[in-house]
Amino acid sequence: MDDLYRELIIDRYKNPQLQGSMDPHDYSYEDDNPLCGDRIRIDVRVDQEGTVTEALFSGEGCAISQASADLLVESIIGKNLDEVKKLSTEHILELLGIQLGPVRIKCALLSLKVLKAGVYGLEELEEELL
Amino acid sequence: MISSIDIQHVKSEFPIFDREIQPGSPIIYLDSAATSQKPRQVIEAITNYYEQSNANIHRGIHKLAEEATKAYESARARIGNFIGARSQREIIFTRNTTESINLVARSWGKANLQPGDTILLTEMEHHSNIVPWQQLAQEIGLNLAFVNVLDNGQIDLEDYHSLLEREPRLVGFTHMSNMLGTINPVADMTRAAHAAGAIVIVDGAQSVPHFPVNVLELDIDFLAFSAHKMCGPTGIGVLYGREELLEEMPPFLGGGDMIKRVELTEFTTNSLPYKFEAGTPAIEAGIGFGAAVEFLESVGMENIRLHEQELTAYALDRLEEVPGVRVYGPAADQKGGVMSFSFEGVHPHDVAQILDSLSIAVRAGHHCAMPLHEKFHLPATTRASFYLYTDKSEIDRLIEGLYKVKEIFN
Numbered sequence: 001m002d003d004l005y006r007e008l009i010i011d012r013y014k015n016p017q018l019q020g021s022m023d024p025h026d027y028s029y030e031d032d033n034p035l036c037g038d039r040i041r042i043d044v045r046v047d048q049e050g051t052v053t054e055a056l057f058s059g060e061g062c063a064i065s066q067a068s069a070d071l072l073v074e075s076i077i078g079k080n081l082d083e084v085k086k087l088s089t090e091h092i093l094e095l096l097g098i099q100l101g102p103v104r105i106k107c108a109l110l111s112l113k114v115l116k117a118g119v120y121g122l123e124e125l126e127e128e129l130l
Numbered sequence: 131m132i133s134s135i136d137i138q139h140v141k142s143e144f145p146i147f148d149r150e151i152q153p154g155s156p157i158i159y160l161d162s163a164a165t166s167q168k169p170r171q172v173i174e175a176i177t178n179y180y181e182q183s184n185a186n187i188h189r190g191i192h193k194l195a196e197e198a199t200k201a202y203e204s205a206r207a208r209i210g211n212f213i214g215a216r217s218q219r220e221i222i223f224t225r226n227t228t229e230s231i232n233l234v235a236r237s238w239g240k241a242n243l244q245p246g247d248t249i250l251l252t253e254m255e256h257h258s259n260i261v262p263w264q265q266l267a268q269e270i271g272l273n274l275a276f277v278n279v280l281d282n283g284q285i286d287l288e289d290y291h292s293l294l295e296r297e298p299r300l301v302g303f304t305h306m307s308n309m310l311g312t313i314n315p316v317a318d319m320t321r322a323a324h325a326a327g328a329i330v331i332v333d334g335a336q337s338v339p340h341f342p343v344n345v346l347e348l349d350i351d352f353l354a355f356s357a358h359k360m361c362g363p364t365g366i367g368v369l370y371g372r373e374e375l376l377e378e379m380p381p382f383l384g385g386g387d388m389i390k391r392v393e394l395t396e397f398t399t400n401s402l403p404y405k406f407e408a409g410t411p412a413i414e415a416g417i418g419f420g421a422a423v424e425f426l427e428s429v430g431m432e433n434i435r436l437h438e439q440e441l442t443a444y445a446l447d448r449l450e451e452v453p454g455v456r457v458y459g460p461a462a463d464q465k466g467g468v469m470s471f472s473f474e475g476v477h478p479h480d481v482a483q484i485l486d487s488l489s490i491a492v493r494a495g496h497h498c499a500m501p502l503h504e505k506f507h508l509p510a511t512t513r514a515s516f517y518l519y520t521d522k523s524e525i526d527r528l529i530e531g532l533y534k535v536k537e538i539f540n
Contacts, residue, residue: 005483037510
């Protein structure tokens with residue numbers, strides 16, 4: 001547990017660094033996991049080269065889902081959208097620094113799903129995840 | 131207080147409690163409302179069937195088939211007796227509570243309901259007693275009405291009586307809520323429903339395992355329940371139905387066993403209960419179900435009820451002392467051993483995960499009662515639920531675990 005609830009995760013859950021929303025934005029998407037009530041929205045602004053200049057998340061849910069959203073959003077600032085599209089499950093797990101079981105991994109991946117659906121289009125995303 | 135159950139003895143009957151989840155720490159299993167653990171005699175009944183008597187039932191003319199049929203049918207008789215059915219023809223084996231309710235919706239519902247008819251349910255139903263009726267309502271154009279649940283977790287009986295004035299053809303409600311633990315006044319509700327001309331189906335998934343339920347005393351028309359929540363195996367459940375109703379109903383699934391005679395273009399249905407049992411059933415599960423009922427009877431359903439009442443009162447007291455914890459549902463005297471709670475500032479998933487690290491198994495989510503969670507404005511709750519093998523020291527461990535949650539999230 002002390003693994004799963006590393007100080008970083010609890011800290012980001014309680015004091016998120018990049019929480020909020022932006023209007024206007026270049027990309028925005030929101031999704032939830034109705035099974036547990038986790039909900040995440042991510043707003044992204046990019047420059048002309050397609051590099052992320054600003055990104056914020058908002059939502060509610062468990063510590064894993066919220067901390068992963070905060071860390072993910074932080075990690076994409078300065079990245080090109082092409083790089084963002086390539087982010088994988090591993091990226092989230094590296095950010096969190098933990099391994100997760102099959103149920104909790106859905107909590108961690110909600111933010112990645114939302115981000116990619118925003119910048120990628122959801123249909124393409126689902127194909128990729130399959 | 132002298133406990134109604136010799137808890138150490140009961141626990142020793144369940145092999146899973148010998149397992150150490152982490153070195154030196156056996157499982158503290160507080161998820162019995164989802165599924166119960168299985169005593170040795172149930173596991174042995176299943177193994178024994180496979181090792182000694184494995185054969186298909188009913189028409190075999192050999193030793194093994196006869197033994198298997200006898201074991202399966204005596205399980206049916208025992209279960210019928212357990213809930214006070216007049217005849218074992220009234221005990222239909224299904225896969226689970228959900229299938230039992232679907233059977234009533236598909237068979238009784240389709241044969242008896244007309245467009246515009248009303249079905250009355252309650253807001254505290256499990257999805258299994260909502261969705262089959264929604265499907266039927268969409269198909270033939272029924273109205274669904276739902277009895278209000280009060281803030282204290284009890285059924286709003288005033289609302290119930292006023293909704294009965296709409297003359298619903300069928301009234302369906304749970305005997306005990308799997309989220310709130312509310313034990314509904316089934317006898318009163320059934321009497322009122324019958325007076326209004328309705329047929330009554332009761333979801334007994336959470337009641338039949340935990341206290342005595344007698345279908346005649348409660349005047350229930352249909353009762354659905356599952357073996358796996360009452361010390362038995364998964365894959366088998368029961369639909370009890372009054373014989374007169376079952377006789378009039380068309381069959382549910384078609385196939386072998388449910389027929390008396392088949393020609394190329396038509397069939398004649400078998401007699402009860404086989405009319406509703408198409409195909410080879412879960413034979414070992416039926417036999418295991420019988421063994422589970424035998425086990426529960428040896429402990430005594432009244433003893434189990436008293437034991438769980440004591441645990442419920444104790445758990446409510448102790449949970450209320452934890453700052454930030456709020457338990458949903460009625461007071462201890464109206465409530466079974468199901469504690470769904472919220473923890474201020476901590477998501478149920480996080481609560482459950484931290485408890486898991488302390489070898490405490492609870493459930494986090496909506497417990498297949500999304501409308502009820504919506505009603506209480508909760509995305510999810512953490513649920514601890516008890517059974518005959520739960521003891522007070524395990525509730526103490528749960529409380530310690532919740533203080534640990536508090537410490538981590540301060």
